[in-house]
Amino acid sequence: MTLHIVSKSPFSSTALSDCLDAFGDGDALLLIEDGVYALSGRMAEQPAVKPVYCLAADAAARGLQIPASVTAVDDAGWVALCTEHNPIVSWFK
Amino acid sequence: MTLHIVSKSPFSSTALSDCLDAFGDGDALLLIEDGVYALSGRMAEQPAVKPVYCLAADAAARGLQIPASVTAVDDAGWVALCTEHNPIVSWFK
Amino acid sequence: MTKRLLALCRQAPYGNALAREGLEAILAAAAMEQVADILFCGDGVFQLLPEQLPADIEQKSLQRNLQALPVFGVEQAFICSKSLAQRGLDIDTLVQGELVLVPVDDSAALIASYDSVLSF
């Protein structure tokens, strides 16, 4: 199933909400770059979808904690997610 | 008073809503580039603020009609708005 | 080995070059006789508004690129119904021509049916 990669803040871009509109059963969501700011919003307590992954390095860069509902991955984990899913859709604007 | 220039679509960016949060009495709003897509939304019937101006060339480029509540300006009108207001604040992300 | 490619086009025309460069990429794929489809979604649906006149902003109309699609075998384009509704647009008011617009309610299922997705 599809891996959706979101790289923009949900507070200034509709990238995440557009992605959620196109999110199917069995799909997975990976937050990278400014996409990790979703961790500081509602996503933290009550994720709209699951599973939700997040690049640990991008969260750490921004001073964000990763809530229990979200799985932190390193770069090798990112690659693994990409091998386990297809297609891979980037939401970057 | 302030001239606010918004250049991003309100359907994909928070530039316009951020601008409206910082809009004061006597300020003016100018829609340029993808900012003119506000003309196809609620702004058309019931502008949240006034006065609202829009670059005619940018609206025409995108196939948008300019509603009666919004004043179309050409490039000379854009310059005039900039001489009549200060400061000038661009909202482009 | 044939791969089915979907171009996910989410950008309005003219404000940035991504709309144009996305269409150019999909034309190149179609010209190589690949299976290349398009889904207009988000502000990408604005690419299909009729009567775009970008001469005064010194750009070329995107219509030419859209009209080239059927010539290269891309005879239909998918368009996200929800994105249209959010923008108060009706599919019947969008540009018609050789390119047939197909409304899509379940874009998740559509996306999942492709081998590769290029986002624009």
Add this chain to the structure above:
Amino acid sequence: MTKRLLALCRQAPYGNALAREGLEAILAAAAMEQVADILFCGDGVFQLLPEQLPADIEQKSLQRNLQALPVFGVEQAFICSKSLAQRGLDIDTLVQGELVLVPVDDSAALIASYDSVLSF
């Protein structure tokens, strides 16, 4: 002729260079002994989150730029209260240091009090 300059900083750090290049511009103005103030608003308030550790994404921390502000005479920074509330942030949890954070409820009035505004 002294002009009062406001930098309107709306970008989160690291995702793009505008946050950093905005701070560099305001430092340059302050170094020339101009009146140069900052309003953090929108995602720009994220620049002030504590414990940013960008080494693993191979970027330098923005904290160094923020801490340089008081050295050049920018002793306070305005921060939009509404932007904080939208993001569930409390001003007391943001980075403290020599730079004093001043919450602003009426950003329209603040902006209108300047001669020039640079947006970042």
Add this chain to the structure above:
Amino acid sequence: MPRTAGHFTIRPRMKFSLAVYSAPHSAQAAASALRFARALLHEGHELYRVFFYCDGVHIGSSLSTPPQDELDLLAGWQALQQQHQLDLVVCIAAAQRRGVLSDSEANRLEKPAANLAPGFELAGLGQLADAVAQSDRLITFGG
């Protein structure tokens, strides 16, 4: 407000500066800045300085070669510069990161070529601060 003197309407002549952050041939803002510059000069105002910053530094690249049926931003700025002796300043730090170099910078950095276009000059961020201080109006073109 325009003042009226007899049958002439006298509009105040103002001093503008522009800060341009946008990459050419990607963001429309790079073209909007040129359009606005032409319009303000046409209206009789002064353009004190254009400061190219962030990805806007690429506007000063001599190597840009758009197709003949597309807008040539470089040629547009150069023509305006010649006509009005404009001060087109490219931020030296932003340009160095992004690979826009004058001959002397290319030499200093031991780079194989230079690509800063005639009509543009490299200078520091102080020139942006100076533009703010000297101008009646400052407008940011970004996105």
Add this chain to the structure above:
Amino acid sequence: MPRTAGHFTIRPRMKFSLAVYSAPHSAQAAASALRFARALLHEGHELYRVFFYCDGVHIGSSLSTPPQDELDLLAGWQALQQQHQLDLVVCIAAAQRRGVLSDSEANRLEKPAANLAPGFELAGLGQLADAVAQSDRLITFGG
């Protein structure tokens, strides 16, 4: 899903291609693409091609000179290219608009200099379509 053969976990070796649209030193996506490329090669996968498109073409500029304490994306890609014989393709049409030229393009277009970095080559959009056809996984880096 990994298969298990005795005490080894065998992960399928996959063929990746990347499409990179982001300007270096502006958008983090340009750096993310390099990080991802390093990681997938480290995990034993194959990187069939990296296609630089839109503002991503500037990543192939030989003139980029970031400060010593900042990430040098160009050097990073060049090192990876040498180590793994990567196919780093810069879209020729996008590059021409934006001023990234090889020696032969600079000659053909009568431009004063060339700035395509060693390790990168110019080619048409067909190379992106080919990468799609030949790869198990395609990932877009933009924004």
